[in-house]
Amino acid sequence: MRSNRLNTFADRVLIGVCTAICVLFGLFCLTPLWVALASSFSNENALIREGYGLWVRSFDLTSYKLIFSGTDDVLNAYGVTIASTFFGVLATLMLTSSFAYPLTVSTVKYRNKIAFFAYATMLFNGGLVPNYILTTRFLHMKNNFLVLVIPAALNAYNVFLMRNYFASIPQSLSESAKIDGANDIRIYASIILPLAKPILATVGLFAAMGYWNEWYRVLLYIDNRKLFTLQYLIMRLQQQVDFLTSSLNPQARASLGPVTVPTIGIRLATAMISIGPIVLLYPFLQRYFIKGVMIGSVKG
Amino acid sequence: MADRRKESSSRKLNGGRLKDFLKEISRNRYLYLLTLPGIIFFLIFNYLPMAGLYIAFVRYNPLKPFFGLASPFAGLSNFAFFFTSRNWLSITANTLRLNAMFIASGMITQIILAVSLNEMTMKWTKKTAQSLMFLPNFISWTVIAVLSTALFSTDAGVINKVIQAFGGEAINFYQTASVWPALLVILRLWKGAGFGTVIYLSTISGIDQEIYEAAIIDGASRWERIRRITVPMLKSTAAMLVIMNVGGIFLGDFGMIYALVGDNPMLRSTTDVIDTFVYRALRLNNDIGMSSSVGLFQSVLGFVTVVSANALVKRLDQDSALF
Numbered sequence: 001m002r003s004n005r006l007n008t009f010a011d012r013v014l015i016g017v018c019t020a021i022c023v024l025f026g027l028f029c030l031t032p033l034w035v036a037l038a039s040s041f042s043n044e045n046a047l048i049r050e051g052y053g054l055w056v057r058s059f060d061l062t063s064y065k066l067i068f069s070g071t072d073d074v075l076n077a078y079g080v081t082i083a084s085t086f087f088g089v090l091a092t093l094m095l096t097s098s099f100a101y102p103l104t105v106s107t108v109k110y111r112n113k114i115a116f117f118a119y120a121t122m123l124f125n126g127g128l129v130p131n132y133i134l135t136t137r138f139l140h141m142k143n144n145f146l147v148l149v150i151p152a153a154l155n156a157y158n159v160f161l162m163r164n165y166f167a168s169i170p171q172s173l174s175e176s177a178k179i180d181g182a183n184d185i186r187i188y189a190s191i192i193l194p195l196a197k198p199i200l201a202t203v204g205l206f207a208a209m210g211y212w213n214e215w216y217r218v219l220l221y222i223d224n225r226k227l228f229t230l231q232y233l234i235m236r237l238q239q240q241v242d243f244l245t246s247s248l249n250p251q252a253r254a255s256l257g258p259v260t261v262p263t264i265g266i267r268l269a270t271a272m273i274s275i276g277p278i279v280l281l282y283p284f285l286q287r288y289f290i291k292g293v294m295i296g297s298v299k300g
Numbered sequence: 301m302a303d304r305r306k307e308s309s310s311r312k313l314n315g316g317r318l319k320d321f322l323k324e325i326s327r328n329r330y331l332y333l334l335t336l337p338g339i340i341f342f343l344i345f346n347y348l349p350m351a352g353l354y355i356a357f358v359r360y361n362p363l364k365p366f367f368g369l370a371s372p373f374a375g376l377s378n379f380a381f382f383f384t385s386r387n388w389l390s391i392t393a394n395t396l397r398l399n400a401m402f403i404a405s406g407m408i409t410q411i412i413l414a415v416s417l418n419e420m421t422m423k424w425t426k427k428t429a430q431s432l433m434f435l436p437n438f439i440s441w442t443v444i445a446v447l448s449t450a451l452f453s454t455d456a457g458v459i460n461k462v463i464q465a466f467g468g469e470a471i472n473f474y475q476t477a478s479v480w481p482a483l484l485v486i487l488r489l490w491k492g493a494g495f496g497t498v499i500y501l502s503t504i505s506g507i508d509q510e511i512y513e514a515a516i517i518d519g520a521s522r523w524e525r526i527r528r529i530t531v532p533m534l535k536s537t538a539a540m541l542v543i544m545n546v547g548g549i550f551l552g553d554f555g556m557i558y559a560l561v562g563d564n565p566m567l568r569s570t571t572d573v574i575d576t577f578v579y580r581a582l583r584l585n586n587d588i589g590m591s592s593s594v595g596l597f598q599s600v601l602g603f604v605t606v607v608s609a610n611a612l613v614k615r616l617d618q619d620s621a622l623f
Contacts, residue, residue, distance in 0.1 A: 007522070008521060010522070010523065011522040011523075014419065014521075014522045014523050014526075015419055015420065015421055015522070017416075018415070018416035018417075018419040019420050019421075019422065019425065021412065021416045022413065022416050022417055022425075022429040022430075023425065023429055025413060025429070025433055026429035026430075026432035026433055027432075028490065029432045029433055029435060029490060029494070030432050030435075032444075032447040032448070032450065032451060032490070033436075033439075033447065035450050035451070035458055036446065036450050047456065048455070048456055050456075051457065051458070051461045052451070052453075052456055052457060052458050052461075053458065053461070094337075095337055095338055095341060096338075098335070098337060098338065099334070099335050099337070099338025099339075101334060102328070102331035102332065102334050102335050105328070105331055107327075107328060108328050108331050108332075109324045109328075110324065110332075114335055114339070117339065118338070118342060121346040121347075122606075123603055123606055123607060124350060124599060124603045125346065125349065125599060125602075126346075126348075126349025126350045126352050126353055126599070127349070127353070127578070127592075127595030127596065127599050128575075128578050128579065128582060128591065129352075129356075129578070129582055129588060129591050129592040129595050130349035130350070130351075130352025130353055130355060130592070130595075131345075131349045131352075132582060133352060133355070133367055133368065134344075134345075134349055134352060134367075137362075137367045138348070138367055139344075151345055153341070154341045154342070154345075156342075159338070183330050184328070184330035184334070185333070185334065209438055212440075213438075213439075213440035213442075215442055215559075216554070216555055219558075220583070231440050231442045231443070232442075234443060234445075235442040235445070235559060238442065238445045238446055238449070238559070238562075239562045239563075267446055271446040271447070274440075274443060275439055275443055278438050278439070279435070282431075282435060282438065283431070286431060289434070290434070290498050293495060293498045293499060294499070294502045
């Protein structure tokens with residue numbers, strides 16, 4: 001775009017400096033992930049002896065074998081994480097879109113009042129204690145899978161993202177459908193939603209990230225090991241290094257022989273498999289995420 | 301039909317408003333039906349907890365009716381207890397200090413990265429660098445905690461290995477409170493810088509190319525173009541983002557701090573924020589009075605800052621205001 005022949009020496013130095021800054025920051029972002037990946041494939045004793053590093057120290061798959069076949073906890077947490085992400089995204093999209101669409105229909109007299117009803121939740125919140133009492137004593141959702149799905153399913157921010165998108169769809173489409181005898185729910189489901197796929201994808205993707213990385217609600221509301229999410233499992237492993245050791249089955253213990261259980265390796269391997277799907281899907285989804293950031297920054 | 305209409309207009313004087321309301325609801329019944337799940341959701345998950353803040357004013361007894369809300373009224377004694385303890389100053393100061401550091405370091409880094417990315421001429425390198433910067437945004441704090449052990453642990457951590465290789469003495473990061481504000485800033489930049497960079501970069505790509513062309517004709521170097529065109533054009537975006545972040549300055553990032561630091565008492569003096577304090581008071585000490593009064597204190601301050609930040613944004617740029 002800007003012609004290169006006008007680049008003076010100073011310009012070229014500047015481009016070099018800018019390139020260096022970006023490349024270095026990119027490497028800064030990559031390095032911790034790389035170190036953890038390399039270490040997860042390392043032999044535990046070598047790791048402790050020589051320290052973490054950029055390269056695999058004595059290639060060893062024991063940690064991965066242990067988390068997949070030595071204990072049920074990790075696969076179980078994977079299942080919980082996948083299920084809560086799936087149902088969570090479904091609930092988010094259904095609740096958010098159905099709430100946001102009527103706010104864009106000009107014949108709905110109370111639409112601004114309802115919008116304010118949602119706005120107010122962005123300004124003021126009850127905080128941890130009332131929420132904790134509500135969830136545990138009023139809704140009785142302690143140790144209930146639903147606590148991982150429902151409370152995060154609707155927020156005002158997403159409502160306004162969707163409302164803005166719906167508002168850009170010409171009203172003439174729904175008006176002509178109305179003349180043809182379609183009721184509003186039908187218009188919403190078969191005209192508006194199919195046209196709103198881009199915003200559904202954006203909100204759905206960000207919601208999926210939120211559900212996939214959820215551990216806060218597990219920390220607060222779940223004691224039952226069977227309902228732990230992957231991220232929570234990782235947090236327990238981080239704070240209590242032998243957390244999974246007690247749940248290893250006898251065969252896995254026997255097969256280890258005299259070797260001690262690789263607690264650091266297990267922690268790293270669990271972290272790696274939890275971010276695996278994100279890193280693998282990231283190149284394909286990146287542009288949708290970037291689009292989502294820009295939509296959100298233009299108007300919240 | 302005609303009779304009905306007459307009836308409605310004659311009743312308008314007394315029960316008219318209710319009638320209008322019902323009429324409106326029935327005319328758009330399907331649309332109101334669509335909003336109903338959301339309204340119920342907000343009522344339960346957002347409005348009930350607001351009412352529940354009343355807990356801060358009672359001597360909480362879980363056995364009392366209404367989920368303990370009918371406990372004896374205690375006035376402001378819960379608040380008195382919190383504000384006379386020395387904790388409130390240190391956790392409020394930590395929350396403010398950490399958030400201020402996050403906001404300032406984030407803004408500077410993001411602007412530098414966005415401007416640098418924009419100047420890069422090698423397309424593939426630019427794309428890869430941007431992808432790598434944005435990736436950590438999707439990695440949770442719990443995984444980052446695992447990664448940071450690999451970097452900061454005393455015996456095997458990468459950083460201490462490097463320090464020792466240069467003949468220095470290993471730092472015991474997990475027992476040295478004074479290094480944590482800096483570590484948290486670095487980790488925050490690692491995770492969050494790419495996100496803000498995307499926003500600044502999109503602002504830059506929105507700048508009219510003719511301005512640059514005119515500058516080139518006038519003989520402006522690249523550096524002058526950055527200094528006199530790109531950076532000034534980012535001012536309003538930066539102002540918006542900073543003001544919005546300042547709106548949330550009383551909210552501690554519980555997910556970050558708890559995942560990275562946990563309940564480690566050695567690091568509390570610099571890392572304990574309002575949110576981790578409230579969590580500890582609730583879950584570890586089961587002190588409902590203390591935790592709910594601190595929570596209310598935070599909600600009120602949060603409300604004031606959000607509303608004033610928004611008013612400020614509105615004054616600067618009507619379209620960027622949150623509400």
